[in-house]
Amino acid sequence: MAGEPRRDPLSFRAFRAACPAGYEYGYGYGSGLPDLREREFPRLRGITYLDHAGSALFPESLLKAFTDDLRNNVYGNPHSQNISSKLTYDTIEHVRYRILQHFHTTPEDYTIIFTSGCTTALKLVAEAFPWIPEGTKQPSSRFCYLTDSHTSVVGIRGITTSMNVLSVPIKPKEILLSEKNRLSAEEQNCTTPHLFSYPAQSNFSGTKYPLSWIQDIKTGKLCPIKIPGKWFVLLDAASYVSSSPLDLGVHQADFIPISFYKIFGFPTGLGALLVNNRIAPLLRKTYFGGGTAAAYLAGEDFYFPRKSIAERFEDGTVSFLDIIALKHGFDVLEKLTGGMEKIKQHTFALAHYTYNVLSTLKYANGAPVVRIYSDTDFSNPDVQGPIINFNILDENGEVIGFSQVDKMASLYNIHVRTGCFCNTGACQMHLGISNEDIQRNLQAGHVCGDDIDLVDGRPTGSVRISFGYMSSFEDAQTFLRFITATRLSKSDAEIPFQSSVTTLMTESVPDDCPSFNSADKLSPISHISDTELRNNSSVTMTTGSRQPPEAESIRAAVSEIAIPTCRRDGKPITVTNIYLYPIKSCSAFEVTEWPVGNQGLLYDRNWMVVNQNGVCITQKQEPRLCLINPTIDLKKKIMVIQAEGMDPISVSLEDKTGKETVISESKVCSHRVKTYDCGERIADWFSTILARPCRLIRQSSDMSHQKNTKGLASATNISLSLVNEAQYLLINVASILQLKEHISARLEEPLETEELIRRFRANIVISAPDSFEEEEWAEISIGALRFQVVGPCSRCQIICIDQQSGERNKEFMQSLSVARGRKTNFGIYLMNQPFHSSLPDMLSVGSQVLPVLKENMEIQPPTSSEEKCSG
Numbered sequence: 008m009a010g011e012p013r014r015d016p017l018s019f020r021a022f023r024a025a026c027p028a029g030y031e032y033g034y035g036y037g038s039g040l041p042d043l044r045e046r047e048f049p050r051l052r053g054i055t056y057l058d059h060a061g062s063a064l065f066p067e068s069l070l071k072a073f074t075d076d077l078r079n080n081v082y083g084n085p086h087s088q089n090i091s092s093k094l095t096y097d098t099i100e101h102v103r104y105r106i107l108q109h110f111h112t113t114p115e116d117y118t119i120i121f122t123s124g125c126t127t128a129l130k131l132v133a134e135a136f137p138w139i140p141e142g143t144k145q146p147s148s149r150f151c152y153l154t155d156s157h158t159s160v161v162g163i164r165g166i167t168t169s170m171n172v173l174s175v176p177i178k179p180k181e182i183l184l185s186e187k188n189r190l191s192a193e194e195q196n197c198t199t200p201h202l203f204s205y206p207a208q209s210n211f212s213g214t215k216y217p218l219s220w221i222q223d224i225k226t227g228k229l230c231p232i233k234i235p236g237k238w239f240v241l242l243d244a245a246s247y248v249s250s251s252p253l254d255l256g257v258h259q260a261d262f263i264p265i266s267f268y269k270i271f272g273f274p275t276g277l278g279a280l281l282v283n284n285r286i287a288p289l290l291r292k293t294y295f296g297g298g299t300a301a302a303y304l305a306g307e308d309f310y311f312p313r314k315s316i317a318e319r320f321e322d323g324t325v326s327f328l329d330i331i332a333l334k335h336g337f338d339v340l341e342k343l344t345g346g347m348e349k350i351k352q353h354t355f356a357l358a359h360y361t362y363n364v365l366s367t368l369k370y371a372n373g374a375p376v377v378r379i380y381s382d383t384d385f386s387n388p389d390v391q392g393p394i395i396n397f398n399i400l401d402e403n404g405e406v407i408g409f410s411q412v413d414k415m416a417s418l419y420n421i422h423v424r425t426g427c428f429c430n431t432g433a434c435q436m437h438l439g440i441s442n443e444d445i446q447r448n449l450q451a452g453h454v455c456g457d458d459i460d461l462v463d464g465r466p467t468g469s470v471r472i473s474f475g476y477m478s479s480f481e482d483a484q485t486f487l488r489f490i491t492a493t494r495l496s497k498s499d500a501e502i503p504f505q506s507s508v509t510t511l512m513t514e515s516v517p518d519d520c521p522s523f524n525s526a527d528k529l530s531p532i533s534h535i536s537d538t539e540l541r542n543n544s545s546v547t548m549t550t551g552s553r554q555p556p557e558a559e560s561i562r563a564a565v566s567e568i569a570i571p572t573c574r575r576d577g578k579p580i581t582v583t584n585i586y587l588y589p590i591k592s593c594s595a596f597e598v599t600e601w602p603v604g605n606q607g608l609l610y611d612r613n614w615m616v617v618n619q620n621g622v623c624i625t626q627k628q629e630p631r632l633c634l635i636n637p638t639i640d641l642k643k644k645i646m647v648i649q650a651e652g653m654d655p656i657s658v659s660l661e662d663k664t665g666k667e668t669v670i671s672e673s674k675v676c677s678h679r680v681k682t683y684d685c686g687e688r689i690a691d692w693f694s695t696i697l698a699r700p701c702r703l704i705r706q707s708s709d710m711s712h713q714k715n716t717k718g719l720a721s722a723t724n725i726s727l728s729l730v731n732e733a734q735y736l737l738i739n740v741a742s743i744l745q746l747k748e749h750i751s752a753r754l755e756e757p758l759e760t761e762e763l764i765r766r767f768r769a770n771i772v773i774s775a776p777d778s779f780e781e782e783e784w785a786e787i788s789i790g791a792l793r794f795q796v797v798g799p800c801s802r803c804q805i806i807c808i809d810q811q812s813g814e815r816n817k818e819f820m821q822s823l824s825v826a827r828g829r830k831t832n833f834g835i836y837l838m839n840q841p842f843h844s845s846l847p848d849m850l851s852v853g854s855q856v857l858p859v860l861k862e863n864m865e866i867q868p869p870t871s872s873e874e875k876c877s878g
Contacts, residue, residue: 016364017487022480025360030352030388032480034344040479043343048477055421055485059354059475060210060246060394060428065272065336066343066477072335073273077328085327086298095327102334103317106279109337109347110248110263112255118287118316120280121325125245126159128264128280131320132241133166135290137200140171146199150174151231153182153205154432155214160204160243161432176432177203177231179382182220199236200289207247211433213358213394213473214382215247218258225261239286245269245278250354250393250475252347261286271336274329280320287316296322343476350476354393357474359385361483362395368490370402376494378406380437380469393474396437398466399494408460409470410801411824411831417804418817419489426456426468438466458801493821580856582789583740584764584772589637589646590703591615591729592625594810595765596638603792603848606726607734607839608770610639610646610660614685615729616693619700623729626805629697630813648692656692658685658703680729681707733797733836737787738769741778742833750822765810766819767802769834773856781835785861790854794839796861799832806833 015021026032033040044051047066056064083091085099103119110117122128138148150167152160154176164174182205203224208215221240223229230238242260244253249269263281267274282290295303295310299319303310312319344350362385368376378398383391399407409425416423427434434440440448444465453459453467460467472486586595587608592615602609616624616632626632636649644660682704684690690702706729727734743763751758764772771789775781784796807819823831 016367017484017491019480019484022360022483025363026356027359027386027388030356030359031349032353032356034349034353040477044477044479047343051477053420055419055482057472057474057478057482057486058422058424059249059478060213060269060471060473061424062268062275063249063270063272063475064477066339068343069271069273069332069335069339072339073332076331076335082327082331084324086324095331098334099325099327099330102330105334105337106281110253110255110281111257112281116259116284117255118282118284120282120317120320121330122264122278122280123276123326124278125243125264125266125269126278128262128278129159129163129241129243130166131280132202132262132264133163135292135320136202136239137289137291138167138170138172139199141173142171146197146235148172148199148236149201149232149234151177151201151203153216154178154436155209155211155216155430156204156206156432157210157243157245158429158431160206160241163204175232178436179214179216182229182231197235197237199234201231201234201236201238202241203231203238204241204243206243206245207253208244208251208392208394209430209433210246210394211428211430211471212381212396212437213392215251215390215392218242218253221258221260246394247392248347250347251351251388255281259283267333267336271333271340273336274326274332277326277329277333282316284316290316290320292319294322298323340476351388353476354474354478355388355391357478357480357483358391358393358395360480361472361474361487364487365395365397365490368495370495372402374402374404375400376490393478394471395473396469396471398438398469399490405464406461406466408466408830409468410458410460412470413458414803414831415493415817415820415824416489418807418815418820419485421486421489424471424473425460428468428471429455431455434468438469440465440467493824578776580773580775580858582771582850582852582854582856583774584769585850585852586768586770586772587611587639588768589614589639590632590635590648591623592629592632592805593635593637594633595768596636600849600851602641603839603850605839606728607730608850611770612729614646614658614703614705615682616697616701617704619702621704624697624701626808627803629699630808630815631697633808633810633813635693635696648689650696653692653696656689658689662707683707732800733838735770735794735837735839736768736800736834737771737773737781737837738764738767738834739778739781740764740772740774741776742781743767745778746823746826746833749826750819753818753822754816762809762811766806766808767834768805768810771837771850775856781858782832783860784835784858786859787837788857790849790851792839792848792850794837797836797838800834800836802831802833 023032034043047068048064049067051064080094081091082095082098083089085092085096104114106119107113107117120128120131122131136148138150139145141147148167150163150172152163152174161176167174205216205220207218220229221242224231224238224240227238239261241262241264242258244263245266246269247253248265253263255263261283264278265281266278268277292299292312295312299313299322301311301313340346344353362379362381365377366375366379370376376399378400380396380398381391385391398409399412401407413423413425431445435442435445444462448459448462448467451459451462453462474482585598585601585608587598587601587610588595589610589612591612614637616629618624624632634650638647638649639645639660640647641660645657646660647655647657649655685703685705693701693703740760743760747758747760747763750763773781782799786796787794802820802823804815804817804820806823807815807817809816820831823833827833
């Protein structure tokens with residue numbers, strides 16, 4: 008109607024109007040979903056969790072009911088015969104019955120075998136199935152699987168290959184044409200067993216494959232391949248049963264593996280294999296663990312299995328307390344939601360709405376904002392689950408890498424899943440990735456689970472969101488607002504800034520900064536050890552840019568390779584700031600001159616704060632770390648730590664790695680490091696200011712972690728402190744100024760250059776004539792020091808934290824992503840070149856920087872699955 012106000016597509020009214028007929032949002036009791044969320048999931052306040060296909064979240068009442076049960080009962084090992092053991096055994100049997108009841112079947116038809124998860128259940132099938140290998144007189148078995156299958160299903164072929172059984176991948180569209188393979192009555196009389204596996208729901212796209220296939224394949228109406236024999240069906244139900252009811256009374260698959268954390272969120276590490284009793288007697292067992300034998304001899308090859316299929320295949324003592332938790336999981340799920348059919352309706356309503364809005368989002372030029380990977384139009388919950396898989400595009404239709412999307416989502420506290428989701432077949436099918444592409448990507452350094460999202464401009468994976476029973480309209484709305492805010496804001500139409508803007512350089516080089524004649528080229532000198540520097544009382548911090556007395560004679564011995572080549576102009580480049588970060592993720596300590604050791608700047612990131620589990624705490628989890636200010640006094644050999652409202656506290660710089668010191672092992676971005684604790688006094692200080700139990704630990708000086716960096720002149724490993732990726736991080740003031748101009752336009756408020764510099768937490772700040780020219784360098788010399796460029800720094804959300812206040816502003820990451828053309832690279836990593844000399848190395852403000860350009864003019868990021876931030 009003319010004049011009617013335009014409806015906001017992200018409003019609750021629009022959501023209600025878009026709900027499919029007959030499908031309800033919420034569960035229709037009490038005060039509804041908001042009350043359920045507040046009561047059962049208070050930890051989700053401020054969080055939008057959209058990875059339910061990865062794991063469900065457990066409700067508070069499940070945890071309480073389970074722990075109350077454990078407090079009130081004594082559960083012993085079920086293999087014993089005492090009273091507590093009998094209670095455990097009877098409770099486990101009750102849980103088996105409850106599981107069968109949940110799937111609408113009975114102990115007469117199915118047996119429950121508890122496993123450590125769905126993957127173990129699949130492995131059990133592979134090992135126990137009665138395969139007939141090639142080379143026998145009768146036709147051999149075949150293992151067929153849908154290419155849209157989880158890695159754990161495809162992995163069965165590793166076992167079948169070892170048994171000389173052929174594996175045959177089947178594409179989804181091929182199975183629909185398999186009626187052509189229908190066998191004759193004579194061929195169906197063949198008793199050779201074959202196994203076909205397919206997912207009830209794709210964990211990649213949420214496509215639900217017909218459960219009718221089960222009966223069609225078992226009766227010969229559908230035949231994956233034309234070969235005589237009897238087909239059995241393995242239905243991978245792990246993804247499906249998290250949000251949909253499964254009736255095994257109607258759809259009687261032979262094997263159904265499941266993982267319970269996909270349904271309840273707790274316990275993890277517990278799954279089950281539901282086995283159709285008609286095939287159970289055919290299963291073969293070789294290994295026998297505790298509890299599986301009715302009788303056996305230790306001195307002779309005699310073993311008689313237990314009669315019960317479950318007891319025969321449950322090696323050792325089952326996870327009986329976790330199994331008991333399942334009883335409360337089913338009770339609570341039923342109480343909160345009314346059952347799986349209600350969950351199916353609720354989650355589909357959210358997915359249907361989100362898909363409809365996403366699929367209509369367009370840029371001003373009409374280009375779509377997202378490319379959705381789906382086989383359905385989200386109109387029918389019987390063929391589509393609550394999973395949406397997609398990639399975000401720019402205005403030109405180019406894919407924005409999934410790792411960049413993940414970083415941006417984290418700024419909004421939105422939890423998504425990215426990559427290929429352990430489903431390479433579906434990933435290839437939907438993204439058009441060939442077998443050759445997979446192999447080339449591997450050679451380029453990309454492996455499953457890392458953050459290399461684009462290779463030659465083509466995506467290696469995608470983004471997945473998925474809804475669970477506790478998901479709300481607000482979750483969908485927050486996600487959609489995130490997409491529109493980051494892709495459809497007015498600033499999105501701005502032109503990304505170019506790589507060279509010299510007009511901004513008026514602010515980059517202070518007038519009083521000393522400089523050197525371009526002819527002054529300093530030769531490299533070696534690095535004395537950190538231990539030697541720490542023990543040398545004559546080494547102190549200075550405030551000038553004085554060169555070592557031997558520098559003049561060293562200048563004459565410069566290597567040819569140190570001469571800069573092909574720079575666009577001859578304007579000098581100097582060091583403007585030097586920062587070290589004694590405590591990882593705490594405030595910077597600025598100096599004008601500082602010693603360099605074999606791990607980088609002396610004492611840079613030698614300490615870190617860990618939680619009660621020994622896990623490193625960074626500003627990602629605790630922004631207040633930036634308010635803790637450590638300073639180093641080399642003369643007094645102490646580190647003084649200060650924070651507002653706290654009395655200063657000091658830590659000795661002397662190593663305390665004597666016999667009485669307990670050395671422990673920690674991890675920094677997957678690297679193992681040896682550390683020791685700094686004591687209770689320091690732990691209490693940090694626990695007080697951060698309001699959580701934590702401790703300060705220090706890297707053991709003689710046990711630094713090593714990194715083998717390709718391309719360095721030395722063949723030896725490089726020694727690192729507690730940094731993530733490299734010894735040094737360098738940024739360019741010209742690059743900062745260009746980014747500042749871009750961010751200021753978006754913020755519409757003044758932004759101090761110093762504040763922006765500190766957000767990027769560099770060790771070395773330089774003033775180069777051109778912005779981002781540092782990304783073209785292969786090596787640099789600074790005074791008497793030589794460095795090799797390792798790669799660009801791909802930024803994480805720490806740059807969104809104001810280092811003076813601890814406040815977050817996600818605009819900084821968004822601006823960087825837009826400005827840098829869908830990447831978040833800013834700054835370059837450096838490693839020391841190893842050389843030999845007796846001179847102590849010093850890095851000084853005012854020193855001249857002499858770069859060497861790389862040949863291919865493109866630095867590849869370090870190949871690591873971790874975010875490359877310096878912490």
